[in-house]
Amino acid sequence: MKFRYTRVARKLLMLDKSAIVSAHPDDEVLFFSSILDKADKIVLCFLGCESKPHWGVARQKSLEEHPIKNIICLGLSESETFCGPDWNNPVVTPYGLEITGNTPSGEKYSRNYQELKDLLRPRLRGCRNVFTHNPWGEYGHAEHVQVYRVVKELQGELNYTLWFSNYCSNRSFPLMLRYVSGFTSEYVTLKTNKTAGRTVKDIYKKNGCWTWYGDWEWFNEESFMRDRDSIGDSHSYGHIFPLNMIKMRQFNEPGGGPRKAPLAAEHLREAITRLVKRVRRES
CATH class of the missing domain: 1.10.287 (Helix Hairpins)
Structure with missing residues (x-):
C-alpha cells in the first residue's frame, strides 16, 4: 500500500504547476496525450512553414477547434531542417544539432534558438514541472532537439523539474545511446489518451495540417523521464527507462x-x- 501511495503521490506532484512545451501543432497529442488535459498550460513553439504556406492558417484554425483550450502558440516559423542533420553521426551544438551544409535553413535554425529562449522564459516562469521533447528528438527531428535544449537551459534560470518523453526511432537511435549512462533513472509511466489523440488527429487532418502517419495508432502507455545531466558521464554502460520505439523507413x-x-x-x-x-x- 505504501508503494502504491508513493506512485500516486509522484504522479500528482509531477503535474503541480506544470507546462508542456511542444515544438509543432500535433506534437502535443503525439507525445504527451497522457497529460494533455492535466497540464496547467501547453506551449507550442512553431506555426508557419515557408515551403507550406497553408500550414500556418490551417494550424491556427485547428488550434481554435482544439478541445484543449489552455494552449499558447508562440507563432515562430519553422526552420525546415527536418532532413538537415547527419543522423548516422549527429553533432550536438549549443543551439541543437549541426545542420549539414551552409543553408538558409541552418542559419534560421540557429537564430530560432535565442528567439525561443526569449519567448519561453516568461511562459515558464513560476512552473514547477515542465514536460518537453527528449534530447534525441523522439523519432529524429532537429527542432524537437532544439526545443529540448532551450527548455533545458532555462531550467538553470527558473529551477523547475524537467521531464522528457520516451519516444525513439531507428533514425534517432544513435543519438539516444549517448544519453544512456549508469543505472540511475527516475520515470513515470501513464496510459495514453487514445480518445483525445484520435479527436485531435481528426481536427488536424480535416484542416490539412496533420504531419504524421495518417493511420497512426497510439501506444498503450508512455513514460516521462526526469532529466539529469547524463551525457558526458564516464560510464560506458547503462540502461534507460522503457522506450516507445517507432520503426520508420529511412x-x-x-x-x-x-x-x-x-x-x-x-x-x-x-x-x-x-x-x-x-x-x-x-x-
Missing part, C-alpha cells in the same frame, strides 16, 4: 518519412471523398 528512400508524399496523397483522397458525398447529397 528518409533517403522514396516516400520515406511522415512529412513527405503520403500526406499529399491522403489529403487528395479525403478531398475526393468529401466531394463525392457533397454530390450525392445534392443529387
Whole structure:
C-alpha cells in the first residue's frame, strides 16, 4: 500500500504547476496525450512553414477547434531542417544539432534558438514541472532537439523539474545511446489518451495540417523521464527507462518519412471523398 501511495503521490506532484512545451501543432497529442488535459498550460513553439504556406492558417484554425483550450502558440516559423542533420553521426551544438551544409535553413535554425529562449522564459516562469521533447528528438527531428535544449537551459534560470518523453526511432537511435549512462533513472509511466489523440488527429487532418502517419495508432502507455545531466558521464554502460520505439523507413528512400508524399496523397483522397458525398447529397 505504501508503494502504491508513493506512485500516486509522484504522479500528482509531477503535474503541480506544470507546462508542456511542444515544438509543432500535433506534437502535443503525439507525445504527451497522457497529460494533455492535466497540464496547467501547453506551449507550442512553431506555426508557419515557408515551403507550406497553408500550414500556418490551417494550424491556427485547428488550434481554435482544439478541445484543449489552455494552449499558447508562440507563432515562430519553422526552420525546415527536418532532413538537415547527419543522423548516422549527429553533432550536438549549443543551439541543437549541426545542420549539414551552409543553408538558409541552418542559419534560421540557429537564430530560432535565442528567439525561443526569449519567448519561453516568461511562459515558464513560476512552473514547477515542465514536460518537453527528449534530447534525441523522439523519432529524429532537429527542432524537437532544439526545443529540448532551450527548455533545458532555462531550467538553470527558473529551477523547475524537467521531464522528457520516451519516444525513439531507428533514425534517432544513435543519438539516444549517448544519453544512456549508469543505472540511475527516475520515470513515470501513464496510459495514453487514445480518445483525445484520435479527436485531435481528426481536427488536424480535416484542416490539412496533420504531419504524421495518417493511420497512426497510439501506444498503450508512455513514460516521462526526469532529466539529469547524463551525457558526458564516464560510464560506458547503462540502461534507460522503457522506450516507445517507432520503426520508420529511412528518409533517403522514396516516400520515406511522415512529412513527405503520403500526406499529399491522403489529403487528395479525403478531398475526393468529401466531394463525392457533397454530390450525392445534392443529387
